[in-house]
Amino acid sequence: MSKSQEYIKGRGAQSNVPNRFDANSHEFRDDFLNYCAAEGDDFQESKTTIIDTFPKTIVNKVESPDVGMSYSLNPYQGCEHGCIYCYARNSHEYWGFSPGLDFEQKILVKQNAVELLEKKLRSKNWQAAPIVLSGNTDCYQPVEKRLEITRKLLQTFLKYRHPVGIITKNSLVLRDLDILEELHKDRLVHVNISITSLKEETRRILEPRTASIKKRLETVENLSAKGIPVNVMMAPIIPSVNSHEIMPLVKEIANRGALSVGYTIVRLNGAIGTIFTDWINKTMPDRASKVLHQIESVHGGSLNDSRFGTRMKGEGEFADQVKQQFKIARNLYLKDRERPTLNCGLHEIYKDGQMKLF
Template sequence: MDSDKFKGRGSHIQPENRFLKRKEVFQFVEGLDMPKYEGRPVSKYFSDSVKNPLSKNDSPDLPLSFSINPYQGCEHGCIYCYARNSHTYWGFDAGLGFETNIVVKHNIVDKLKETFKKKGYQPTPIMLSGNTDCYQPAEKKFKLTRQILQTCLNYKHPVSLITKNSLVERDMDILVELAKLKLVHVYFSINHLDPGLKQVLEPRTATAEKKINLIGKFTDHGIPVGIMIAPIIPGINNNDILPILKLASQAGALRAGYTVVRLNGQLEEIFTEWLEREFPDRKEKVLHQIQSLHGGSVRDNDWGRRIKGEGPIAEVIRGIFQQGVKKYLDGRSMPEYDLSLFNPGNQLRLF
């Protein structure tokens, strides 16, 4: 396989989409068929509309009530991304198709404003994004995330965001104003410190160094910042937990969390192919350690265990993380949101 052909992509395969009757077809405008890559894969964008801009979270092991996702699919190409499986519902594959076929929800900002204006609506912090990264490369072109943040500022609505991309710096002007009103929390996802690993693990994201620098810059401007070390993959990045916590703390981070990797659905095939390609000498060891986190399987749907794992390796990871938090982040916390400011009648002009 020509590795240069797939430079900048996490997955090099197209797993079969169980929702499609045919394995290989030409791609139509509607995005209902799986594309074949004869040359170097390029990103394509598909417009879609939404009825409800907010997704409700019913999982008791996730600390959020509602999320908003302006994009479906993600060009970052993170090989471990749990959102890959949901892309098959749209008629694409969870491998290269997830990274190259991006659905843009063009009316999501208007629908969000309609939601805020509904009689009886009660403000609760919304997360950008619960599924795919809101600052992936598509955002540079479509600017939906910026418009969502501006809408939250106009209506004085609390919002949090998590990203792996330095494009978030572009919107620091809005984030500063939200922070002054205690209406925003920003999280950076940092799960390793090795630039070489980044190129194959999450190829189109910002480097850890860049994200650490942005933590410092945001902190200097009064924007509260936390980090997520997610996911921790035993045998790949677990040795970076303490160094990440130390550097993030020195830059001004106020909070940290973590998850461990799980390989539900087609992720097992995609991740295994990646291990064979990038770390063949570690493949069996890494897979066995992931299995040990999840009751003997790389897959896990059990609430609680699926996020942090269980067993000896999970306990070691938990102990290292807790040790680092106590040493580097003790006494720090994110500020409480001010929900009293919400103003559904606000008609401030966007931009």
Template sequence: MEKDKIKGQGAVTNIHNHFIKNRYETSIYQDDYEEELAKTRVIEVFPKTLVNEVKSPDLFMAYSMNPYQGCEHGCAYCYARPTHEYWGYSAGVDFERIILAKKNAPQLLEKFFKKRGYKPQPILLSGNTDCYQPVERKLEITRGLLQMCLDYRHPVHVLTKNAMVIRDLDILTQLAEKNLVSVSLSIPTINEDLRRKLEPRTSSVNTKLKAVETLSQNGIPTHVMVAPMIPGLNTPEILSIVKTIAEKGAKGFGYTLVRLNDTVEPVFIDWLEQHYPDRKEKVLQQIASMHGGKLGEKQIGKRRTGEGNIANMIHTTFKIARQKFFKDKEMLPLDVHHFDGTRGEQLSLF
């Protein structure tokens, strides 16, 4: 099977997990191996905790939670890919084809809410991998987490690339009535051809934009992450993307610059070689120019903003876009005063 015939796959190969001594190697059975890689395998895991405290000063949230490890969306640039290596898998194809599901996530969240002395702060639902990736359609773990937030009147930010979020409109509208929810949709491009290559199993551009419109029309504060910005690929779209999401009702937007940390680098380089070999070197050189000559950046304060002429041009363009299309729009902070830590006990009486 030729690599480009494996539908919905972002990574080209299974790159080596540097925590493991043995390596993946091509063999006479490679065709069968690649056919097997094209199938998604879901494995249930049993964590003891779900909510993570976020200590990075350049991130806005205090807590995050992820119902899944690995992500079927297959985005070649995904910063979460290296986390799959801690589970013994590759950051390449394994990351998008072997999904670890935390089916006990709603119960773990309730346990967190009941901690003695807990003071509520908004929790980001998906700080690592997507909570609305395709397997969610069947497992509904994310829906269970949203229901738990509604039961306890706890504020939650939702971040996703998938228009499946509309499925849970019934819960989201109830949360929004008390200012307990905001939804951020990731839309790095409105070029559908680029979207198919860049994030092959996410929702189509039109479906994402329709989701922004639907959420906004239903009174749910909607934000868009125009991210990541990849010079030579989606940077020419900045003004058109921001204009479009403003017209669809988004109240705010954010963006980040692409950074290829650790094993994201070989995955993305292979992806460029397969899809855009003619501009591969130019794209890589421009990415490196934003990070002091490196393709990645981990330093807090610099990893999201970058440096150099290209980074400055991106920041300037977004500044112009914000002034032109979002001048009178804003996202309000979520309310933490409705939280009721005894809510679950009250519900159990019925």
């Protein structure tokens, strides 16, 4: 295997694919790669770079009808977790970066996120509706441990008694258990934990810089023990990679106290098709062709389907089998469990940061 073909450990994407908006692109020539190999040099930067940004708004209206949320908030753009299948990779192109390695290595930090959220929640025109942290990239990715922007956002939601949802695959969420418990007292928080596999080997290559499966299961258990509503997302289902784990995974998360489970079937939109194809040929060469063909079979012969209503769940025999397995698993392990509805009724009287007496 040549230098350009070697698997980059600790990263999902294995290269920087061209940005579709750039007029020019670059590639590594063999003579350059051979020189780097001879000198013992890395042919591309492997460190993570943090880039400060100061946007004008922070709460995004979600227009897609099949996402399951109305508003989202992302304190970070790009994600060091490096999940190979991540649909958010394409959004990095709007910032002038590649959806490949750049997405994992160049993390944009919204330094004024807290101020913008507070301004939004205090607006006279704003009416409370659940805002989900991490609609695009994980709010508990590694840089959060140092910057604590997500923690400050949660404190702001608590101050204004505003409902919030969280999506993460990082056990760092437990650091903020004190705030989550306070939010839960007024039915103001839901937590969604993403768990795609019970096998650590699969997790390491699929989601290289995420919390271990053991840590994530413990997170479900610890949050549930405090009464905080937890939904687990088995997303995405990838044929012949984790599709055989549906029943055991739902059983395990039910035993840990989760109230519900959701799923999506992988779709490789935009540049992700190229990135994923390169990755699977390096990590699972023995079944790469089979996996890619099975993905195509649920999306009408393509690696991607952009149609609302079908893009998340797929079509065809495989998609139907997945749907039936989840139906059976829910009946077996999660029957009669239900997540409480988030409370949107308190915010108006806390709109100025303290309870209005009159």
